Amino acid sequence: MKIGVLALQGDYEAHIKAIEAAAERAVPSQTASDGIVPFEVRSLQDLDKADAMIIPGGESTVMGSLLIRFGFLDAFRDRILNGMPVFGTCAGLILLSRQIERFSQPGLGVLDVTVRRNAYGTQVDSFRAPLQVRFEGDGAERVETMEGVFIRAPKIVQTGPNVSVLASLHGDPVLVQQGNILGATFHPELVASARIHDYFLGFVKTSV
Numbered sequence: 001m002k003i004g005v006l007a008l009q010g011d012y013e014a015h016i017k018a019i020e021a022a023a024e025r026a027v028p029s030q031t032a033s034d035g036i037v038p039f040e041v042r043s044l045q046d047l048d049k050a051d052a053m054i055i056p057g058g059e060s061t062v063m064g065s066l067l068i069r070f071g072f073l074d075a076f077r078d079r080i081l082n083g084m085p086v087f088g089t090c091a092g093l094i095l096l097s098r099q100i101e102r103f104s105q106p107g108l109g110v111l112d113v114t115v116r117r118n119a120y121g122t123q124v125d126s127f128r129a130p131l132q133v134r135f136e137g138d139g140a141e142r143v144e145t146m147e148g149v150f151i152r153a154p155k156i157v158q159t160g161p162n163v164s165v166l167a168s169l170h171g172d173p174v175l176v177q178q179g180n181i182l183g184a185t186f187h188p189e190l191v192a193s194a195r196i197h198d199y200f201l202g203f204v205k206t207s208v
Contacts, residue, residue, distance in 0.1 A: 001208055003201075004050030007040035008066040010058020010091060011189065016040070018194040019054070022201050036201060044072040052085040052204040055092030057151065057187055060117075063095055064106030073106065080110045085180045085204045087196075093183040094154050101157060111181050112160025113173075119155030126151040131186075133167040133175060135199050146195055148174060148186040156185060180207060 003019050005012045016038045023036035038054075041047055053076070055063070067073035080086050080096075088096040088111075096111040103117055120127070131148045134141060148169065156173040159165065167175035174185045175196070180203075188196040 001036050001201075001204065002049055002051050003036060003038045003054065003204070004041035004046060004052070005038055005054045006056060006063065006092070007042050008070070009062045010056040011187070012040060012054075012056045014187075014189040015054045015056050015089075015197075018189040018197045019201070021194050022197040025198060026201060043070060044075055047072055047076060047079065050079075050084070051208045052200075053079075053087070054200075055086065055088040055095055056189070057090030057092060060091035060094035060107070061105045063091060068106055073108070077108045077110060080108065080181065083180050083207065085182075085200070085207050086110075087182040087184075087200045089184045089187055089189065090151065090153060093156075093185055096181060096183055098160075099158075111176070111178055111183055112163055113156050113176060113183070114158040115154045115185075116157050117154050118152050119157075120150055120153050123152055126153075129169055131167045131169060131174065133196070135166070135195075136164070136177075144195060146188075146193060147191050148188075149190045150186045153185045 005015045019038040094115055095107050097113050097115045098109045099114040101116040127150050129148050134143050163176050163178045165173040176183050
């Protein structure tokens with residue numbers, strides 16, 4: 001199972017490490033050659049090899065422009081609309097969002113949310129906060145407490161009818177899911193547990 005991490009810009013290396021850690025927890029005896037393999041995606045040819053994708057934090061305008069320059073924005077969108085699992089964090093969430101409040105930029109537009117960029121302030125306003133995360137699967141639901149790392153984070157100001165809110169902060173959604181699309185306004189790759197990556201791999205397995 002090949003998990004692509006968009007590596008045009010941003011903190012993609014942290015996501016690769018988080019997927020590697022989640023893979024070890026999922027199947028400790030498997031080797032990388034026959035188990036879960038994270039790899040960097042920089043081209044359409046790389047994208048074609050991916051069973052699922054992660055879009056990291058960084059600069060969403062830069063990533064969107066580079067997807068156009070390297071010629072795979074439309075192909076990426078089509079793969080998601082055809083069911084490929086995708087997980088976007090911070091800037092990655094912005095890139096997935098259908099609408100960005102008072103701002104126009106290239107994007108995928110596949111997640112039915114409206115977001116506000118840099119809603120919590122600048123880099124110096126970054127913070128950590130405890131979150132109650134609701135995980136769904138196997139006909140059951142569990143709630144776990146984890147730390148959220150918010151760095152120049154966007155805010156989800158509106159969600160569509162098919163979007164499930166898995167975690168909130170002060171009443172605002174910070175982790176959402178719409179079918180095969182998972183989006184976080186924070187950076188789950190920066191905490192030791194990487195539990196959200198475990199969850200992502202869980203629903204990737206049911207999709208491939």
